[in-house]
Amino acid sequence: IGCLDGHAGRLVFGMLKGKPCVCMQGRFHLYEGYAIQKITLPMRIFSLLGVETVILTNAAGGLNQDFKVGDIMIMKDHINMPGFAGNNPLAGPNDDRFGVRFPCMSDAYDRELQQLAVDVGQELGYGDFLREGVYCVLGGPSFETIAECRMLHNLGADAVGMSTVHEVIVARHCGMRVFAMSLITNKSVMDYDSEEKANHKEVLETAQHRAVQLQKLVSTMVARMEFNNTNA
Numbered sequence: 001i002g003c004l005d006g007h008a009g010r011l012v013f014g015m016l017k018g019k020p021c022v023c024m025q026g027r028f029h030l031y032e033g034y035a036i037q038k039i040t041l042p043m044r045i046f047s048l049l050g051v052e053t054v055i056l057t058n059a060a061g062g063l064n065q066d067f068k069v070g071d072i073m074i075m076k077d078h079i080n081m082p083g084f085a086g087n088n089p090l091a092g093p094n095d096d097r098f099g100v101r102f103p104c105m106s107d108a109y110d111r112e113l114q115q116l117a118v119d120v121g122q123e124l125g126y127g128d129f130l131r132e133g134v135y136c137v138l139g140g141p142s143f144e145t146i147a148e149c150r151m152l153h154n155l156g157a158d159a160v161g162m163s164t165v166h167e168v169i170v171a172r173h174c175g176m177r178v179f180a181m182s183l184i185t186n187k188s189v190m191d192y193d194s195e196e197k198a199n200h201k202e203v204l205e206t207a208q209h210r211a212v213q214l215q216k217l218v219s220t221m222v223a224r225m226e227f228n229n230t231n232a
């Protein structure tokens with residue numbers, strides 16, 4: 001699994017709150033030079049292992065001017081920029097054993113799991129930094145220009161990153177439930193007078209700062225999921 005800075009590159013199997021889980025500590029990215037089908041292969045393996053629900057996290061730049069560094073954004077939707085250019089993980093012959101040729105994406109992000117995250121976040125006292133919004137994926141590895149940030153914001157994106165969406169598409173194609181969230185690690189620079197510069201060091205520092213709260217949010221959600229599933 002992606003061994004660049006900030007991605008441990010481990011696959012961990014175990015029990016979390018009494019539930020069997022497999023955890024990918026790290027992921028592959030387009031900017032590392034992998035084919036998009038390779039980046040998303042773990043999703044198909046998880047599906048074959050019997051995984052029913054996928055929880056994805058990422059670090060992202062905040063385009064929404066109301067967002068602060070350290071906010072956690074529940075993903076309610078995405079904009080797939082590489083997909084617009086034909087780089088979609090499902091391009092090529094469809095493997096019908098996994099899913100249909102033309103999968104729906106308007107229901108990509110499970111509403112019940114989003115609500116569960118809001119409820120759990122409130123209970124844990126995270127209300128002040130829990131948000132929801134639209135994530136836009138780009139190819140990277142260069143961060144965005146000011147004009148690109150302005151454009152993405154105008155298009156309706158609240159956060160921008162270089163991952164997650166490819167995995168979401170493949171996970172949904174094979175019928176897994178998806179929940180995803182972005183940690184806003186830096187504010188996207190939207191103003192020519194700004195002195196701020198996006199940098200990976202800030203991304204890692206913010207991730208470290210919120211790590212314990214993110215872990216608590218995920219583990220509490222997992223603890224509640226059976227209840228949630230039973231009532232689905």
Ligand SMILES: O=P(O)(O)O[C@H]1O[C@H](CO)[C@@H](O)[C@H]1O
Binds near residue numbers: 161
């Ligand atoms: O999306 P993840 O993998 O969390 O990481 C994000 O942060 C890195 C840039 O700092 C890029 O890899 C970007 O995609």
Ligand SMILES: Nc1nc2[nH]cnc2c(=O)[nH]1
Binds near residue numbers: 060203
């Ligand atoms: N593309 C992109 N990815 C990120 N990952 C963390 N922050 C950012 C950002 O500002 N832009």
